[in-house]
Amino acid sequence: MEHQIKNAKYEGYLWQSDQSKPRIIGEGEPLSLTLTDGENPFVVEGLLWNPEENTSIQIRYVDGNYFVTTYEVKQEELADSATMTPVTYLPHRLPGVKALKFLRQWEEVKDELCENMPTLQLKANIFVGFEK
Incomplete structure (x- = not known):
């Protein structure tokens, strides 16, 4: 493929x-x-x-x-919100790169262990460039 x-x-x-x-x-x-x-x-x-x-x-x-x-990624999602959280990670073998930038995408899910109350669960970790 x-x-x-x-x-x-x-x-x-x-x-x-x-x-x-x-x-x-x-x-x-x-x-x-x-x-x-x-x-x-x-x-x-x-x-x-x-x-x-x-x-x-x-x-x-x-x-x-x-x-x-x-x-x-929608433009408005690039800012911190309830469903998108920016996070950075240290790079490995990437000279000149201070950090890797990601957006954590959260999704609201009812949780049986929390009396079916809505909770946020991680849906995706989305790469959005380098911090130099």
Whole structure:
């Protein structure tokens, strides 16, 4: 199966299976990518953020198959809200990057263990670029 990453300007990284550190995609760097299941070398993991279209792409390679997830982030969701919380993580082998920025997306779910009261549960952790 093939996965197309559309040609756009991204910020993020791609970590190839034959490399000791990820390839950093600079802010606004054009990138077009075709990922094919079973290929070698392969992208072990990748995080891409397109600020022009507010699109986040997460790539994982598990047991010979790519798992590519795309999130469309609304402009108003980029600010802190009840259902979106900004969070940063320290980078690993990403020189020049101070932190990885994510949005935690929460969803309201009734919880049987809380007398069916609504609780917020983590739905997704969405990459939204680097802090430099």
